[in-house]
Amino acid sequence: MSSKYRALKDIFIDSVEKDSYVELESATYNYKILESGLEKPLKMLLLFGKPGTGKSMLLNKLYFNLKESREIHYFDAPILSEKEFLRSIFESISSQTIPLNMKVNFDGLLKYCKNLKDKREIVFLLDECQLYSESLMEKIRLLSDTRVVKFVITLHKTDNEEVIAKEHFKTRIWEVIEMSNADEYDLELYITKKMIKKGFVEVSNMLRKKDFIYIHSHTKGNFRETNKYLYTIFDIYEYYDEIEPHKLSKKRFSKKILEMAAIRLGYIHG
Protein backbone atom coordinates (compact mmCIF):
# COMPACT_ATOMS: atom_id res chain seq x y z
CA MET A 1 0.00 0.00 0.00
CA SER A 2 1.54 3.30 -1.03
CA SER A 3 1.63 6.16 1.40
CA LYS A 4 -0.83 9.01 1.02
CA TYR A 5 2.17 11.31 1.28
CA ARG A 6 3.44 10.08 -2.08
CA ALA A 7 0.33 11.48 -3.76
CA LEU A 8 0.50 14.56 -1.59
CA LYS A 9 4.06 15.42 -2.56
CA ASP A 10 3.13 15.12 -6.22
CA ILE A 11 0.71 18.02 -5.80
CA PHE A 12 3.68 20.23 -5.20
CA ILE A 13 5.64 19.26 -8.26
CA ASP A 14 6.23 22.60 -9.91
CA SER A 15 4.09 22.87 -13.00
CA VAL A 16 1.96 25.42 -14.81
CA GLU A 17 -0.95 23.12 -15.51
CA LYS A 18 -4.40 24.57 -15.35
CA ASP A 19 -5.23 22.27 -12.44
CA SER A 20 -2.42 23.57 -10.32
CA TYR A 21 -3.71 27.14 -10.47
CA VAL A 22 -4.90 28.33 -7.06
CA GLU A 23 -7.27 31.24 -6.72
CA LEU A 24 -5.64 33.81 -4.49
CA GLU A 25 -6.78 37.36 -3.90
CA SER A 26 -3.65 38.91 -5.36
CA ALA A 27 -3.64 36.53 -8.35
CA THR A 28 -7.34 37.17 -9.03
CA TYR A 29 -6.73 40.90 -8.99
CA ASN A 30 -3.84 40.60 -11.43
CA TYR A 31 -5.86 38.30 -13.62
CA LYS A 32 -8.69 40.83 -13.87
CA ILE A 33 -6.27 43.58 -14.87
CA LEU A 34 -4.79 41.30 -17.50
CA GLU A 35 -8.18 40.28 -18.88
CA SER A 36 -9.45 43.85 -19.04
CA GLY A 37 -6.15 44.89 -20.64
CA LEU A 38 -6.82 42.55 -23.50
CA GLU A 39 -10.10 44.33 -24.17
CA LYS A 40 -8.33 47.65 -24.50
CA PRO A 41 -6.60 48.70 -27.72
CA LEU A 42 -3.19 47.96 -26.30
CA LYS A 43 -0.35 46.56 -28.30
CA MET A 44 1.44 44.84 -25.50
CA LEU A 45 0.95 43.81 -21.92
CA LEU A 46 3.82 43.05 -19.63
CA LEU A 47 3.80 40.67 -16.70
CA PHE A 48 6.76 41.59 -14.62
CA GLY A 49 8.13 39.91 -11.50
CA LYS A 50 10.72 37.75 -9.85
CA PRO A 51 10.90 34.05 -10.75
CA GLY A 52 8.32 31.99 -8.92
CA THR A 53 5.79 34.76 -8.42
CA GLY A 54 3.16 33.06 -10.59
CA LYS A 55 3.59 34.79 -13.94
CA SER A 56 3.52 31.62 -16.00
CA MET A 57 0.63 30.31 -13.96
CA LEU A 58 -1.37 33.44 -14.67
CA LEU A 59 -0.56 33.28 -18.36
CA ASN A 60 -1.61 29.66 -18.42
CA LYS A 61 -4.87 30.44 -16.68
CA LEU A 62 -5.56 33.26 -19.13
CA TYR A 63 -4.98 30.94 -22.05
CA PHE A 64 -7.31 28.23 -20.79
CA ASN A 65 -10.02 30.68 -19.87
CA LEU A 66 -9.98 32.59 -23.16
CA LYS A 67 -9.06 29.98 -25.74
CA GLU A 68 -12.71 29.23 -26.43
CA SER A 69 -13.78 32.85 -26.77
CA ARG A 70 -10.96 34.47 -28.74
CA GLU A 71 -7.94 33.79 -30.94
CA ILE A 72 -5.23 33.19 -28.43
CA HIS A 73 -1.92 31.31 -28.67
CA TYR A 74 0.37 30.40 -25.82
CA PHE A 75 4.12 29.95 -26.25
CA ASP A 76 5.00 28.50 -22.86
CA ALA A 77 8.62 27.87 -23.81
CA PRO A 78 10.64 30.62 -25.49
CA ILE A 79 11.43 30.03 -29.17
CA LEU A 80 14.89 31.38 -29.42
CA SER A 81 15.46 30.87 -33.12
CA GLU A 82 14.12 33.79 -35.08
CA LYS A 83 13.29 31.53 -37.99
CA GLU A 84 11.32 29.18 -35.78
CA PHE A 85 9.59 32.02 -34.02
CA LEU A 86 8.35 33.65 -37.22
CA ARG A 87 7.27 30.26 -38.54
CA SER A 88 5.30 29.57 -35.32
CA ILE A 89 3.64 32.99 -35.47
CA PHE A 90 2.67 32.54 -39.08
CA GLU A 91 1.42 28.98 -38.55
CA SER A 92 -0.66 30.12 -35.57
CA ILE A 93 -2.25 32.99 -37.51
CA SER A 94 -2.77 31.19 -40.81
CA SER A 95 -3.44 27.72 -39.38
CA GLN A 96 -1.18 26.38 -42.07
CA THR A 97 1.84 24.15 -41.73
CA ILE A 98 4.89 25.39 -43.52
CA PRO A 99 7.30 22.83 -44.95
CA LEU A 100 10.56 22.58 -43.06
CA ASN A 101 12.62 23.67 -46.04
CA MET A 102 10.73 26.97 -46.27
CA LYS A 103 11.33 30.17 -44.34
CA VAL A 104 8.89 32.88 -43.28
CA ASN A 105 9.86 36.26 -44.58
CA PHE A 106 9.35 38.91 -41.88
CA ASP A 107 8.22 41.61 -44.32
CA GLY A 108 5.79 39.15 -45.80
CA LEU A 109 4.48 38.35 -42.34
CA LEU A 110 4.01 42.05 -41.57
CA LYS A 111 2.07 42.54 -44.80
CA TYR A 112 0.00 39.49 -44.04
CA CYS A 113 -0.88 40.92 -40.63
CA LYS A 114 -1.69 44.36 -42.01
CA ASN A 115 -4.17 42.79 -44.39
CA LEU A 116 -5.99 41.33 -41.42
CA LYS A 117 -6.53 44.73 -39.76
CA ASP A 118 -10.08 45.25 -38.47
CA LYS A 119 -10.85 41.66 -39.39
CA ARG A 120 -9.07 39.71 -36.71
CA GLU A 121 -7.32 40.28 -33.40
CA ILE A 122 -4.87 37.60 -32.38
CA VAL A 123 -3.34 37.37 -28.91
CA PHE A 124 0.03 35.74 -28.32
CA LEU A 125 1.10 34.83 -24.82
CA LEU A 126 4.89 34.69 -24.63
CA ASP A 127 6.53 33.34 -21.51
CA GLU A 128 10.14 33.94 -20.44
CA CYS A 129 10.73 36.80 -22.83
CA GLN A 130 13.95 37.81 -21.14
CA LEU A 131 15.50 34.97 -23.15
CA TYR A 132 14.58 36.50 -26.50
CA SER A 133 17.22 38.38 -28.44
CA GLU A 134 16.96 42.09 -28.94
CA SER A 135 16.43 41.67 -32.66
CA LEU A 136 13.58 39.27 -32.05
CA MET A 137 12.05 41.64 -29.53
CA GLU A 138 12.22 44.36 -32.16
CA LYS A 139 10.27 42.14 -34.55
CA ILE A 140 7.68 41.47 -31.86
CA ARG A 141 7.35 45.21 -31.41
CA LEU A 142 6.86 45.77 -35.16
CA LEU A 143 4.28 42.99 -35.33
CA SER A 144 2.35 44.57 -32.45
CA ASP A 145 2.32 47.86 -34.37
CA THR A 146 0.02 46.29 -36.98
CA ARG A 147 -2.66 46.17 -34.23
CA VAL A 148 -3.66 42.76 -35.50
CA VAL A 149 -1.32 40.90 -33.20
CA LYS A 150 -1.33 41.61 -29.50
CA PHE A 151 1.35 40.28 -27.20
CA VAL A 152 1.21 39.44 -23.54
CA ILE A 153 4.74 38.82 -22.39
CA THR A 154 6.37 37.84 -19.13
CA LEU A 155 9.73 39.09 -17.96
CA HIS A 156 11.82 38.21 -14.96
CA LYS A 157 12.53 41.15 -12.79
CA THR A 158 16.25 41.59 -12.68
CA ASP A 159 18.30 44.71 -13.34
CA ASN A 160 19.32 43.59 -16.81
CA GLU A 161 15.85 42.67 -17.91
CA GLU A 162 14.51 45.86 -16.52
CA VAL A 163 16.78 47.72 -18.92
CA ILE A 164 15.60 45.58 -21.83
CA ALA A 165 12.02 46.20 -20.86
CA LYS A 166 12.61 49.91 -20.70
CA GLU A 167 14.38 50.04 -24.02
CA HIS A 168 11.95 47.94 -26.00
CA PHE A 169 8.64 48.57 -24.47
CA LYS A 170 8.63 51.97 -22.96
CA THR A 171 6.62 53.40 -25.86
CA ARG A 172 4.43 50.39 -26.44
CA ILE A 173 3.39 48.81 -23.21
CA TRP A 174 0.51 50.49 -21.59
CA GLU A 175 -0.25 47.85 -19.05
CA VAL A 176 2.43 46.59 -16.73
CA ILE A 177 1.41 44.09 -14.12
CA GLU A 178 3.98 43.57 -11.45
CA MET A 179 3.82 40.25 -9.66
CA SER A 180 5.21 39.79 -6.19
CA ASN A 181 5.69 36.99 -3.68
CA ALA A 182 2.76 35.91 -1.54
CA ASP A 183 2.38 37.17 1.99
CA GLU A 184 1.80 34.75 4.87
CA TYR A 185 -1.94 34.81 4.46
CA ASP A 186 -1.83 34.14 0.72
CA LEU A 187 0.74 31.40 1.18
CA GLU A 188 -1.45 29.68 3.74
CA LEU A 189 -4.36 29.83 1.30
CA TYR A 190 -2.20 28.56 -1.51
CA ILE A 191 -1.00 25.49 0.41
CA THR A 192 -4.35 24.72 2.00
CA LYS A 193 -6.34 25.10 -1.22
CA LYS A 194 -3.89 22.93 -3.10
CA MET A 195 -4.22 20.13 -0.57
CA ILE A 196 -7.97 20.40 -0.16
CA LYS A 197 -8.43 20.43 -3.92
CA LYS A 198 -6.85 16.99 -4.02
CA GLY A 199 -8.75 15.72 -0.99
CA PHE A 200 -6.06 15.96 1.68
CA VAL A 201 -8.23 17.82 4.16
CA GLU A 202 -6.91 15.87 7.14
CA VAL A 203 -3.30 16.76 6.45
CA SER A 204 -4.12 20.39 5.71
CA ASN A 205 -5.89 20.60 9.08
CA MET A 206 -2.72 19.41 10.79
CA LEU A 207 -0.87 22.48 9.60
CA ARG A 208 -1.06 25.30 12.13
CA LYS A 209 -0.58 29.01 11.71
CA LYS A 210 2.96 28.81 13.10
CA ASP A 211 3.81 26.13 10.53
CA PHE A 212 2.75 28.44 7.71
CA ILE A 213 4.78 31.23 9.24
CA TYR A 214 7.76 28.90 9.40
CA ILE A 215 7.30 27.88 5.77
CA HIS A 216 6.96 31.51 4.74
CA SER A 217 10.10 32.44 6.66
CA HIS A 218 12.09 30.14 4.40
CA THR A 219 10.34 30.52 1.08
CA LYS A 220 9.53 34.24 1.42
CA GLY A 221 6.20 33.54 -0.25
CA ASN A 222 7.76 32.44 -3.51
CA PHE A 223 5.47 29.83 -5.06
CA ARG A 224 8.23 27.88 -6.73
CA GLU A 225 10.21 27.69 -3.49
CA THR A 226 7.09 26.77 -1.57
CA ASN A 227 6.34 23.92 -3.95
CA LYS A 228 9.90 22.69 -3.63
CA TYR A 229 9.79 22.91 0.15
CA LEU A 230 6.46 21.13 0.49
CA TYR A 231 7.53 18.45 -1.94
CA THR A 232 10.59 17.80 0.26
CA ILE A 233 8.49 17.84 3.42
CA PHE A 234 6.09 15.21 2.11
CA ASP A 235 8.95 13.19 0.70
CA ILE A 236 10.34 12.89 4.23
CA TYR A 237 6.83 12.28 5.57
CA GLU A 238 6.48 9.42 3.12
CA TYR A 239 9.61 7.78 4.52
CA TYR A 240 8.46 7.97 8.12
CA ASP A 241 4.96 6.87 7.20
CA GLU A 242 6.30 3.75 5.57
CA ILE A 243 9.32 2.89 7.73
CA GLU A 244 8.86 4.49 11.16
CA PRO A 245 5.20 5.47 11.46
CA HIS A 246 5.40 5.60 15.28
CA LYS A 247 7.48 8.78 14.92
CA LEU A 248 4.60 10.63 13.27
CA SER A 249 1.86 12.41 15.14
CA LYS A 250 -1.59 12.15 13.65
CA LYS A 251 -2.74 15.39 15.22
CA ARG A 252 0.05 17.79 14.60
CA PHE A 253 2.32 18.53 11.74
CA SER A 254 5.86 17.50 12.54
CA LYS A 255 8.15 20.45 13.25
CA LYS A 256 11.03 18.04 13.05
CA ILE A 257 10.19 17.19 9.43
CA LEU A 258 9.72 20.87 8.59
CA GLU A 259 13.20 21.50 9.92
CA MET A 260 14.67 18.42 8.26
CA ALA A 261 13.32 19.58 4.90
CA ALA A 262 14.74 23.04 5.56
CA ILE A 263 18.14 21.46 6.25
CA ARG A 264 17.94 19.38 3.09
CA LEU A 265 17.16 22.45 0.99
CA GLY A 266 19.85 24.50 2.67
CA TYR A 267 17.51 27.00 4.32
CA ILE A 268 19.11 26.16 7.64
CA HIS A 269 22.38 24.46 8.42
CA GLY A 270 22.45 21.26 10.36
Add this chain to the structure above:
Amino acid sequence: MDKIRKLEQRWYRYKIKKVGSSMFIFLLFPLFIIGGYLIGLNLDKIENILFNKQNSSSLEAKIVAPKEEEKNITIITAPPLTVLPNIEHKEKLALEPVIPIIEMEQERTKSSRTKASHRKKVVSKTVHAKRNSYLTAQELKRGKADDDISSYNGNRRDTTRLKKIHLHSSSIDYVEKMKKKFSKSRNPREALLLAKEFYKQGAYAKAENWALRANKIDSNLDESWIIFAQSKAKMAKKEEALKILVAYYNKTKSDKVKVAILRIKKGKI
Protein backbone atom coordinates in the same frame (compact mmCIF):
# COMPACT_ATOMS: atom_id res chain seq x y z
CA MET B 1 16.47 5.41 3.48
CA ASP B 2 20.08 6.18 4.28
CA LYS B 3 19.56 9.70 3.07
CA ILE B 4 16.76 10.28 5.55
CA ARG B 5 18.80 8.81 8.40
CA LYS B 6 21.72 11.07 7.58
CA LEU B 7 19.30 13.96 7.36
CA GLU B 8 17.92 13.02 10.75
CA GLN B 9 21.43 13.05 12.20
CA ARG B 10 22.00 16.47 10.73
CA TRP B 11 18.73 17.55 12.29
CA TYR B 12 19.88 16.27 15.71
CA ARG B 13 23.08 18.25 15.34
CA TYR B 14 21.06 21.32 14.37
CA LYS B 15 18.84 20.86 17.40
CA ILE B 16 21.80 20.49 19.75
CA LYS B 17 23.29 23.68 18.34
CA LYS B 18 19.99 25.49 18.62
CA VAL B 19 19.32 24.35 22.17
CA GLY B 20 22.93 25.11 23.09
CA SER B 21 22.71 28.65 21.73
CA SER B 22 19.33 29.16 23.43
CA MET B 23 20.82 27.97 26.70
CA PHE B 24 23.76 30.28 26.20
CA ILE B 25 21.44 33.22 25.63
CA PHE B 26 19.33 32.09 28.57
CA LEU B 27 22.40 32.08 30.80
CA LEU B 28 23.78 35.24 29.31
CA PHE B 29 20.58 37.16 29.92
CA PRO B 30 20.78 37.20 33.73
CA LEU B 31 24.47 38.03 33.42
CA PHE B 32 23.52 41.05 31.38
CA ILE B 33 20.97 42.04 33.98
CA ILE B 34 23.46 41.66 36.81
CA GLY B 35 26.10 43.47 34.79
CA GLY B 36 23.66 46.24 34.00
CA TYR B 37 22.74 46.49 37.67
CA LEU B 38 26.39 46.71 38.69
CA ILE B 39 27.07 49.31 36.04
CA GLY B 40 24.04 51.20 37.32
CA LEU B 41 25.48 51.08 40.80
CA ASN B 42 28.80 52.38 39.62
CA LEU B 43 27.37 54.86 37.17
CA ASP B 44 28.61 57.66 39.31
CA LYS B 45 32.16 56.35 38.96
CA ILE B 46 31.87 56.18 35.21
CA GLU B 47 30.31 59.60 35.00
CA ASN B 48 33.01 61.00 37.17
CA ILE B 49 35.74 59.52 35.01
CA LEU B 50 34.11 60.91 31.90
CA PHE B 51 33.51 64.23 33.54
CA ASN B 52 37.12 64.53 34.58
CA LYS B 53 38.35 63.72 31.12
CA GLN B 54 36.20 66.47 29.71
CA ASN B 55 37.00 69.11 32.28
CA SER B 56 40.61 68.76 33.04
CA SER B 57 43.29 66.63 31.50
CA SER B 58 45.54 67.06 34.49
CA LEU B 59 42.81 66.34 36.96
CA GLU B 60 42.02 62.68 37.01
CA ALA B 61 39.47 62.83 39.73
CA LYS B 62 37.02 60.06 40.07
CA ILE B 63 34.21 59.55 42.47
CA VAL B 64 35.07 56.35 44.20
CA ALA B 65 32.57 54.53 46.26
CA PRO B 66 33.64 54.00 49.82
CA LYS B 67 35.20 50.65 50.44
CA GLU B 68 33.19 48.09 52.33
CA GLU B 69 35.65 47.97 55.22
CA GLU B 70 35.58 51.68 55.68
CA LYS B 71 31.86 51.66 55.40
CA ASN B 72 31.65 49.10 58.17
CA ILE B 73 33.83 51.15 60.40
CA THR B 74 31.61 54.11 59.74
CA ILE B 75 28.56 52.23 60.79
CA ILE B 76 30.10 51.01 63.98
CA THR B 77 31.88 54.08 65.16
CA ALA B 78 30.19 56.94 63.44
CA PRO B 79 30.11 59.72 65.98
CA PRO B 80 27.50 62.45 66.16
CA LEU B 81 28.18 65.38 63.92
CA THR B 82 29.72 67.49 66.57
CA VAL B 83 33.16 68.89 67.17
CA LEU B 84 35.17 66.53 69.27
CA PRO B 85 38.19 68.18 70.74
CA ASN B 86 39.60 64.96 72.17
CA ILE B 87 42.87 64.32 70.32
CA GLU B 88 42.79 60.62 71.00
CA HIS B 89 39.33 60.44 69.57
CA LYS B 90 40.40 62.54 66.64
CA GLU B 91 43.14 60.10 65.75
CA LYS B 92 40.71 57.31 65.93
CA LEU B 93 38.33 59.17 63.70
CA ALA B 94 41.02 59.96 61.21
CA LEU B 95 40.54 56.45 59.89
CA GLU B 96 36.87 56.90 59.49
CA PRO B 97 35.09 58.20 56.49
CA VAL B 98 32.84 60.51 58.45
CA ILE B 99 35.68 62.45 59.94
CA PRO B 100 35.84 64.94 57.11
CA ILE B 101 32.33 66.01 57.92
CA ILE B 102 33.26 66.53 61.49
CA GLU B 103 36.45 68.27 60.55
CA MET B 104 34.51 70.26 58.05
CA GLU B 105 32.44 71.47 60.94
CA GLN B 106 35.62 72.14 62.84
CA GLU B 107 37.07 73.84 59.87
CA ARG B 108 33.99 75.95 59.53
CA THR B 109 34.11 76.89 63.17
CA LYS B 110 37.83 77.47 62.93
CA SER B 111 37.46 79.50 59.85
CA SER B 112 34.64 81.47 61.38
CA ARG B 113 36.87 81.96 64.43
CA THR B 114 39.80 83.02 62.33
CA LYS B 115 37.51 85.19 60.30
CA ALA B 116 36.20 86.69 63.48
CA SER B 117 39.69 87.24 64.85
CA HIS B 118 40.76 88.62 61.52
CA ARG B 119 37.77 90.86 61.54
CA LYS B 120 38.70 91.91 65.04
CA LYS B 121 42.19 92.72 63.88
CA VAL B 122 40.81 94.60 60.96
CA VAL B 123 38.41 96.35 63.20
CA SER B 124 41.22 97.23 65.52
CA LYS B 125 43.12 98.64 62.60
CA THR B 126 40.11 100.22 61.02
CA VAL B 127 39.16 103.69 62.03
CA HIS B 128 35.56 103.74 63.10
CA ALA B 129 33.57 106.64 61.99
CA LYS B 130 32.32 108.53 64.89
CA ARG B 131 29.04 110.23 64.64
CA ASN B 132 29.45 113.95 64.75
CA SER B 133 32.96 113.72 66.12
CA TYR B 134 36.44 114.55 64.97
CA LEU B 135 39.13 111.94 64.70
CA THR B 136 42.00 112.16 67.07
CA ALA B 137 45.51 112.49 65.68
CA GLN B 138 46.31 108.97 66.80
CA GLU B 139 43.26 107.57 65.12
CA LEU B 140 44.01 109.44 61.95
CA LYS B 141 47.57 108.11 61.89
CA ARG B 142 46.39 104.54 62.38
CA GLY B 143 43.85 104.91 59.66
CA LYS B 144 46.44 106.17 57.16
CA ALA B 145 48.87 103.44 58.00
CA ASP B 146 46.20 100.78 57.58
CA ASP B 147 45.27 101.60 54.02
CA ASP B 148 44.51 104.52 51.88
CA ILE B 149 40.98 103.40 51.20
CA SER B 150 39.45 105.47 53.87
CA SER B 151 37.81 108.47 52.51
CA TYR B 152 36.70 111.58 54.12
CA ASN B 153 33.75 113.60 53.23
CA GLY B 154 34.37 116.60 55.30
CA ASN B 155 34.66 115.23 58.73
CA ARG B 156 32.58 112.10 57.96
CA ARG B 157 33.79 108.65 56.71
CA ASP B 158 32.10 106.29 54.27
CA THR B 159 32.28 103.21 56.42
CA THR B 160 30.11 101.08 54.16
CA ARG B 161 32.51 101.44 51.28
CA LEU B 162 35.43 100.56 53.42
CA LYS B 163 33.75 97.41 54.64
CA LYS B 164 32.92 96.24 51.16
CA ILE B 165 36.42 96.61 49.87
CA HIS B 166 37.80 94.85 52.85
CA LEU B 167 35.51 91.82 52.50
CA HIS B 168 36.20 91.49 48.84
CA SER B 169 39.92 91.54 49.22
CA SER B 170 39.77 89.04 52.06
CA SER B 171 37.78 86.62 49.90
CA ILE B 172 40.39 86.68 47.15
CA ASP B 173 43.13 86.32 49.72
CA TYR B 174 41.32 83.43 51.27
CA VAL B 175 41.04 81.57 47.96
CA GLU B 176 44.64 82.22 47.07
CA LYS B 177 45.83 81.23 50.51
CA MET B 178 43.79 78.06 50.44
CA LYS B 179 45.04 77.20 46.99
CA LYS B 180 48.63 77.58 48.12
CA LYS B 181 47.90 75.64 51.22
CA PHE B 182 46.29 72.87 49.24
CA SER B 183 49.12 72.68 46.73
CA LYS B 184 51.50 72.08 49.63
CA SER B 185 49.45 69.82 51.84
CA ARG B 186 47.11 68.12 49.35
CA ASN B 187 44.60 68.07 52.15
CA PRO B 188 41.12 67.19 50.84
CA ARG B 189 39.48 69.42 53.40
CA GLU B 190 41.24 72.44 51.95
CA ALA B 191 40.05 71.51 48.51
CA LEU B 192 36.58 71.13 49.95
CA LEU B 193 36.77 74.52 51.62
CA LEU B 194 37.75 76.02 48.31
CA ALA B 195 34.83 74.24 46.67
CA LYS B 196 32.53 75.71 49.26
CA GLU B 197 33.98 79.15 48.83
CA PHE B 198 33.53 79.00 45.07
CA TYR B 199 30.03 77.68 45.58
CA LYS B 200 29.25 80.65 47.80
CA GLN B 201 30.63 82.98 45.18
CA GLY B 202 28.46 81.37 42.54
CA ALA B 203 31.40 79.94 40.58
CA TYR B 204 29.72 76.54 40.34
CA ALA B 205 32.02 75.04 37.72
CA LYS B 206 35.00 75.82 39.93
CA ALA B 207 33.14 74.56 42.97
CA GLU B 208 32.41 71.30 41.13
CA ASN B 209 36.04 71.00 40.13
CA TRP B 210 37.36 71.50 43.66
CA ALA B 211 34.77 69.14 45.08
CA LEU B 212 36.08 66.56 42.67
CA ARG B 213 39.64 67.20 43.74
CA ALA B 214 38.64 66.69 47.33
CA ASN B 215 36.76 63.56 46.39
CA LYS B 216 39.69 62.19 44.49
CA ILE B 217 41.85 62.36 47.57
CA ASP B 218 39.15 61.20 49.95
CA SER B 219 36.07 59.67 48.42
CA ASN B 220 34.31 59.43 51.76
CA LEU B 221 33.77 63.13 52.12
CA ASP B 222 30.01 63.52 52.15
CA GLU B 223 30.44 67.25 51.72
CA SER B 224 32.40 66.79 48.53
CA TRP B 225 29.55 64.76 47.09
CA ILE B 226 27.02 67.30 48.22
CA ILE B 227 28.91 70.33 46.90
CA PHE B 228 29.57 68.50 43.67
CA ALA B 229 25.89 67.65 43.23
CA GLN B 230 24.68 71.05 44.35
CA SER B 231 26.99 72.75 41.87
CA LYS B 232 25.61 70.49 39.16
CA ALA B 233 22.08 71.34 40.21
CA LYS B 234 22.95 75.01 40.05
CA MET B 235 24.21 74.51 36.52
CA ALA B 236 20.80 73.10 35.47
CA LYS B 237 21.92 69.50 35.76
CA LYS B 238 19.44 68.60 38.45
CA GLU B 239 18.81 65.06 37.26
CA GLU B 240 22.48 64.28 37.02
CA ALA B 241 23.03 65.74 40.46
CA LEU B 242 20.25 63.63 41.93
CA LYS B 243 21.51 60.50 40.22
CA ILE B 244 24.96 60.98 41.69
CA LEU B 245 23.71 61.74 45.19
CA VAL B 246 21.19 58.91 45.21
CA ALA B 247 23.86 56.44 44.13
CA TYR B 248 26.11 57.69 46.91
CA TYR B 249 23.27 57.67 49.44
CA ASN B 250 22.46 54.06 48.59
CA LYS B 251 25.92 53.13 49.73
CA THR B 252 26.43 55.37 52.71
CA LYS B 253 22.88 56.09 53.95
CA SER B 254 24.19 59.43 55.08
CA ASP B 255 21.54 61.73 56.55
CA LYS B 256 23.33 64.77 55.24
CA VAL B 257 23.21 63.40 51.75
CA LYS B 258 19.55 62.54 52.20
CA VAL B 259 18.79 66.10 53.21
CA ALA B 260 20.75 67.39 50.24
CA ILE B 261 18.78 65.07 47.92
CA LEU B 262 15.49 66.34 49.30
CA ARG B 263 16.61 69.93 48.95
CA ILE B 264 17.64 69.44 45.34
CA LYS B 265 14.40 67.62 44.64
CA LYS B 266 12.35 70.43 46.11
CA GLY B 267 14.43 72.95 44.20
CA LYS B 268 15.60 74.63 47.37
CA ILE B 269 19.17 74.72 46.13
